[in-house]
Amino acid sequence: MSNNPSLHLAEYLERLPGTTFKKLYQQPSTAFAIFRRMLPHLAKTFVMRMLFMPHPMTLNDLDVWVKPEAKRKKDQSLSILRGLHIVQISAPSKEKPQEIQLMSNFKRSLRLALTGGGNHNSFGVPSSLLIPPEIDLPFLDRYARKKWEDVLHFVVSSVGYKSVGDGSGPNKGVKELLIAGRLVDRRPNGGLGITQAGFTFLLQEANAQVWTLLLLWLDVLGNNKGSGLDPVDMLSFLFMLASLELGRAYDTNALTEERRNMLPSLVDFGLIYIPQHKRSMFFPTRLATTLTSGGNSLRTISEGVTAATQSAQTSQQSLGPLGGGGGEQQAGSVVIETNYRLYAYTQSALQIAVLALFAKLNMRFPDMVAGRLSRASIRQAINFGITADQIISYLAAHAHEQMHRTAALTNKPVLPPTVVDQIRLWQLENERMKTTSGFLFRDFTDDKDYLDTARFSEEIGVLVWRNDHARMFFANKHEQIKDFLKTRKRAE
Amino acid sequence: MPRAIRGVLIECDPSIKSIIVNIDSVNHDFIIEDLDEERVVVKENMVQLLKQKLEDRLKENLPPVDESGSE
Numbered sequence: 418m419s420n421n422p423s424l425h426l427a428e429y430l431e432r433l434p435g436t437t438f439k440k441l442y443q444q445p446s447t448a449f450a451i452f453r454r455m456l457p458h459l460a461k462t463f464v465m466r467m468l469f470m471p472h473p474m475t476l477n478d479l480d481v482w483v484k485p486e487a488k489r490k491k492d493q494s495l496s497i498l499r500g501l502h503i504v505q506i507s508a509p510s511k512e513k514p515q516e517i518q519l520m521s522n523f524k525r526s527l528r529l530a531l532t533g534g535g536n537h538n539s540f541g542v543p544s545s546l547l548i549p550p551e552i553d554l555p556f557l558d559r560y561a562r563k564k565w566e567d568v569l570h571f572v573v574s575s576v577g578y579k580s581v582g583d584g585s586g587p588n589k590g591v592k593e594l595l596i597a598g599r600l601v602d603r604r605p606n607g608g609l610g611i612t613q614a615g616f617t618f619l620l621q622e623a624n625a626q627v628w629t630l631l632l633l634w635l636d637v638l639g640n641n642k643g644s645g646l647d648p649v650d651m652l653s654f655l656f657m658l659a660s661l662e663l664g665r666a667y668d669t670n671a672l673t674e675e676r677r678n679m680l681p682s683l684v685d686f687g688l689i690y691i692p693q694h695k696r697s698m699f700f701p702t703r704l705a706t707t708l709t710s711g712g713n714s715l716r717t718i719s720e721g722v723t724a725a726t727q728s729a730q731t732s733q734q735s736l737g738p739l740g741g742g743g744g745e746q747q748a749g750s751v752v753i754e755t756n757y758r759l760y761a762y763t764q765s766a767l768q769i770a771v772l773a774l775f776a777k778l779n780m781r782f783p784d785m786v787a788g789r790l791s792r793a794s795i796r797q798a799i800n801f802g803i804t805a806d807q808i809i810s811y812l813a814a815h816a817h818e819q820m821h822r823t824a825a826l827t828n829k830p831v832l833p834p835t836v837v838d839q840i841r842l843w844q845l846e847n848e849r850m851k852t853t854s855g856f857l858f859r860d861f862t863d864d865k866d867y868l869d870t871a872r873f874s875e876e877i878g879v880l881v882w883r884n885d886h887a888r889m890f891f892a893n894k895h896e897q898i899k900d901f902l903k904t905r906k907r908a909e
Numbered sequence: 910m911p912r913a914i915r916g917v918l919i920e921c922d923p924s925i926k927s928i929i930v931n932i933d934s935v936n937h938d939f940i941i942e943d944l945d946e947e948r949v950v951v952k953e954n955m956v957q958l959l960k961q962k963l964e965d966r967l968k969e970n971l972p973p974v975d976e977s978g979s980e
Contacts, residue, residue: 849963850921850929856913857942857950870911881918882948889942891918891950902911 448526542671561702564687659708805844
C-alpha cells in the first residue's frame with residue numbers, strides 16, 4: 418500500500434481495522450460524530466430506522482424501504498455502512514435469508530448519545546471554575562483565526578510571495594508537521610516550497626483544512642511508537658472535542674493523562690484555548706466545534722478553484738467557519754490583455770496563490786501582481802488537475818471593472834477571445850491521457866462468475882471499465898469485490 | 910479463480926496509445942495489459958516515468974514554441 422499520509426478522513430477511516438472501530442464506537446460522542454459527518458442521508462435513514470429494532474431484519478425487508486430506481490444509491494449506502502463497521506450483514510446461505518443489523522457497540526453508543534444517560538463523560542466535563550470575563554466568543558474566534566492564518570500564511574509564503582508582516586508564524590512543531598505531511602517541502606536551495614498537496618490544502622474550506630492537518634498529526638504520531646499516544650484514543654478525543662459547546666470552559670482534570678498530553682499540540686493548531694493563569698480549564702474554539710458539522714468532505718484542487726470562482730460570482734464571503742484563511746476574496750481585480758499579460762490588483766495571499774497556479778507571476782507591488790499566461794504555466798495548472806474552463810471562468814469571475822467597461826463600450830466579450838481560445842488549445846495539447854489507479858480483474862472461470870462480479874462492482878460504484886468479451890473489468894477499489902468473491906466461493 | 914492486478918488504467922487517443930506501446934516495446938516494463946485501441950493498464954510505479962517519456966517523444970515532433978515576448 419502507499420505510504421502517503423491520507424488527507425481525507427473517509428480514506429483514513431477506511432484503512433482502520435474492525436477492532437479499531439469497536440474501540441472507537443465505545444464512545445457515544447464518536448458514534449454520533451461518525452453518524453453526523455460520514456454518512457449520506459439515505460444511510461442515516463437506515464441507521465435511524467434500525468436503531469431501536471430488537472432483532473436483525475432481513476435484507477428483503479430493507480429493499481421494501483427503497484424505491485427500485487434508487488437501488489444503486491441503496492447499495493452505495495450499505496457499502497459505506499459496512500466499510501465503517503456500522504452494520505453487519507450475515508453471509509448468504511440456502512437456509513436463511515440474509516440479515517442486517519447494527520453493530521452492538523455502535524447501536525448502544527448512538528442510543529446513549531441521542532437519548533442521554535450513562536456516565537461515560539464522552540461529551541466533556543464542564544469546568545466548575547469561574548470563567549475569566551475577557552474570554553468570550555469574539556475573543557475565541559479572533560484567537561483561532563490568528564492561529565489558523567499563521568498556518569496558512571506559512572504554507573502560502575513558501576510560494577515565494579512573502580505575506581505582508583509575517584511576524585510570528587506557526588509553532589515549530591506545526592511547521593515540522595507541514596513538512597512531514599509534504600504540504601511544503603524542502604527545496605535543494607534550502608528554502609521551502611509548496612507542493613501540489615499544499616495547493617489542494619490551501620483551496621479547501623477551513624473545516625477540511627483542519628481535518629487534513631489533524632490526520633497528518635495522527636499519522637505522524639501513529640508511526641512514532643515512543644510518543645505513548647494511541648491514535649485511536651486521539652481520534653475519539655477529537656470527536657469528543659467536536660461535540661463540545663463553543664464558549665464554555667471544560668475541566669482539564671477530567672481528561673486522562675494521554676489526552677492532557679495532547680492539549681499543547683491542539684493549542685498550537687488553535688483548536689483549543691487555555692488561559693495563562695488557569696491551566697485547569699480549556700475552551701474549545703470554533704475550529705474544534707465545527708469539526709464534525711456539515712457533510713462537506715474535502716475538496717480537490719479543481720473543486721477549490723471552482724469554489725473560489727463561485728464565491729466571486731455571487732460576491733458572497735461564505736468561506737467556511739472562519740471566513741476563509743488567506744484573506745478576503747475580492748471580486749473584480751484581474752486584468753488580462755490580448756498579449757497574455759495579466760495584472761491583479763490584490764493583496765490577498767490566497768488569491769495570489771491561486772493565480773500562481775496557472776500564471777507565471779513575475780512582479781509584485783504593494784497592491785498588485787503582474788504576470789503572464791504561457792503554455793508552460795497552463796500546463797502546470799493542468800498537471801495540478803485544473804481544467805481550462807475553470808481557469809477561464811475564474812478569470813471571468815474576477816475580471817476587473819475596467820475590463821467590463823471596455824467590453825460594454827466596444828461590444829466585445831469581457832475576456833479577449835484569443836486568450837480564451839489559446840487556453841483551451843493548450844489544454845487539448847496537454848491533456849493526452851486520463852489515468853485512474855485501481856485493479857484489473859481477469860481470469861474469471863466462467864461467464865456467470867464474471868457477469869455477477871462485474872454487476873456487483875457496478876452497483877457499488879467502483880467499476881471504471883468493462884469488456885464482457887474478454888471477461889475483464891477495471892475497478893478503482895478492490896476490498897469489497899474481494900469480500901464478494903470470497904462469500905460467493907463459500908456459498909458454492 | 911479470478912485475479913486482481915494493481916495498476917493504473919490509462920485512457921487516451923489511439924495515436925497516443927501507439928506511442929505508449931512503442932515506449933513499452935523496448936523493455937516491456939510498463940504495460941500490464943493492453944485492453945483496446947484507447948486503453949492500457951500500466952504498472953502503478955511506472956506512470957510518472959511513462960508520462961515523462963511520452964512528453965519527450967511528443968516534444969521531438971512539436972514545432973518549437975515561441976515563448977519570447979517581453980516580460
